[in-house]
Amino acid sequence: EDQVTQSPEALRLQEGESSSLNCSYTVSGLRGLFWYRQDPGKGPEFLFTLYSAGEEKEKERLKATLTKKESFLHITAPKPEDSATYLCAVQATDSGNTPLVFGKGTRLSVIA
Template sequence: EDQVTQSPEALRLQEGESSSLNCSYTVSGLRGLFWYRQDPGKGPEFLFTLYSAGEEKEKERLKATLTKKESFLHITAPKPEDSATYLCAVLPWGSGTYKYIFGTGTRLKVLA
C-alpha cells in the first residue's frame, strides 16, 4: 500500500537554528513529490515539486531534496514567520493514478 510518513510530528526551533524535516514514502513508483506549507485554518500553500532522485529545489530559507525513499525539507536560519505545518505529498505511478497521498505533516514552531 502506498504510504507517506513525516517526522518529527512537531518541532520547536530557536530563531536561526537550522534543521531538517523528513518525508519517507513507500510507493510502487514515484511520479512526483510535493511540499506544502499550511497555516492554521487555511489551505496548503505550494512550495516545491521534485520528480527524480538527486533533484534539489530552493526558495529563500527552504531547500528540498529527494532520494529514492525519502525527501528532506531543510530550513536554514528560520524566522518566526516560518512557523507552520509542513506537508509532504506523493503522486504514485500507475494507470489512472491521480490520487495525491499526503502525510500528516510536521508542525514547526520557531521561537524569537
C-alpha cells in the first residue's frame, strides 16, 4: 500500500530561522511527488512537482528536494507569512491517472 509520512507534525520557528520539513514515502513506483501549502480554512495551493531523485525546485524562500525515499521542503529565513500547513502527496506509477496519496501535513508557525 502506498504511504506518505510527514514530519514533524508541527514546527515553530523564529523569523529568519531556517529549517526543513520531511516527507517519507513508500510507493511501488513514483510518478510524481507534490508539495502544497494550505492556509487555515482554505483549499491547498500547489507549490512544486518533483519527478525523479536528485531533482530540486525553488520558489522564493522554499526549496524542494527529492531522493528515492523522501523529499525535503527547505525554508530559508522564513517570515510570518510562511506560516501554513504544508502537505506532501505522491502519485504512483500504476496505469491510468491514479489519485494522489497525501500525508497529514506539517503545521508551520513562524514567529516575528
